[in-house]
Amino acid sequence: MKNKPIYKILFLASLVGFTLQSCAQNKEDKKIDINQMEKDIVQKEFGYNFRLEYDHNNCSYEILINDVPLITFYGLGERSTTASINQYLLKPGKQEITIRMSPKKIEDTQFNKNLDSTSFVKLKLKKLKNGSPEWNLSNINRDWEEVFVYQTPKLEKDVPFAEFKIPFEATKDELTWEIKGWSESQTLVNNEALKKEVFDFYTNFQKTIEDQNKNAYINLLAHSIFEEASADSWDSKAFIKEGMEQMYNAPMPKQKFLFPINEDTAELKFYGDGKVVTLVSKDPRSFGYSPLVAKAEKNNFPIAYTFYLHKPKGSNKLEIIR
Known part of the structure; x- marks a missing residue:
């Protein structure tokens, strides 16, 4: 099923963090002003693309960037696969990768009880300098530079969970962007009121897809797209323009949702030092993923729609941040 790469369903393979994202709004919602977004975005001459390669053995796992x-x-x-991590690197300085390992799934609804000495996750972080189109064309065959390789240590005994943290530094020359992300967001309180807000958000998202409400869909995605474009600092203006145009021109997917969303089958999970929240499934069939699972009309492959929510500083409304 999902995460960062089932996610790019609509337009760009790096929309990650999240799969598709949205929520219901008034059908008269105004279009996002693409020209204004282009004016607001800051583009630099150069910057680095950071890419994480990862594979594993005998475990389930989460990989978090800055929580x-x-x-x-x-x-x-x-x-094993690869993902760009730029939009998780909010500003230059210390960054942190977290690996959380849990027992492997062995059947559709069954997991092992423990991790063992054969369980591991292996990471390889690479970076590549990017710049103007002319610079890129003259360096087509340039190589990615390896930042580090890390493999989780061999477990000395069987355990139900293991966590490892890997810090690394990104300089101002490498991270030529700075984005707010969740850095100034409110700390969320895990109570019944927040639970209702989150469940309502997911229910409204489903309704947006079912109603084919494209304006609401795009409005909910716009800020995440803006921040991702900012994190490709050498290509920001083209990224935002082309991405938003594709959003407007592409048809919305017609989906059939497979599971009901309720407290019996899903629960809140917090990230970003308590500033980010999402829903994860408790159903053994889709455990650990988003409870919003759907199939397209002409595609039998299930998609888990995943997004991460926050409340910006000065706001009391949940919004998609990744």
Whole structure:
């Protein structure tokens, strides 16, 4: 099922963090002003693209960048893949990758009881300098530079959970952008009121898809797209323009949602030092993923719609941040 790469369903493979995202709003919602977004965005001549490669053995796992999930895997089998992490690097300085390991899924609704000595996650962080189109064309065959390789240490005994943190530094020359992300967001209180807000958000998202309400859909995505464009600082203006145009021109997917959203099958999960919240499924069939699972009309492959919510400083409304 999901995470950062099931997510790009609509337009750009780096929309990650999250799969598709949205919520119901008034059908008369105004279009986002793309020209104004282009004016507001800051573009630099150069910057680095950071890429994380990862694989694992005999475990389920989460990989978080600065305490927000990049990838979640609770599926069958093994996998290895690559993801850009720029939009999780909010400003230059110390960054932190967290690996959380839990027992492997062995059947559709069953997990092992423990991790063992064969369980591991392996990471490889790479970076590549990017710049103007002319600069890129003259450096087509340039190589990615390896920042580090890390493999979780061998577990000495069987355990139900293991966590490891890997800090690294990103300089001002590498991170030529700075984005707010969740850095100034409110600390969320885990209570019944917040639970209702989050469940309502997910229910409204489902309704937005079912109603084919494109304006509401785009409005909810716009800020995340803006921040992701900012994190590709050497290509920000083209990113925001092309991305938003594709959003407007592409048809909304017609989906059939497979599971009901309620407190019996889903629960809140917090990230971003308590400033970010999401819903995860308790259903053994989709455990650990978003409870919003759907199939397209012409595609039998299920999609888990995943997003991470916050309340910006000075606001009391949940919004998508990744």
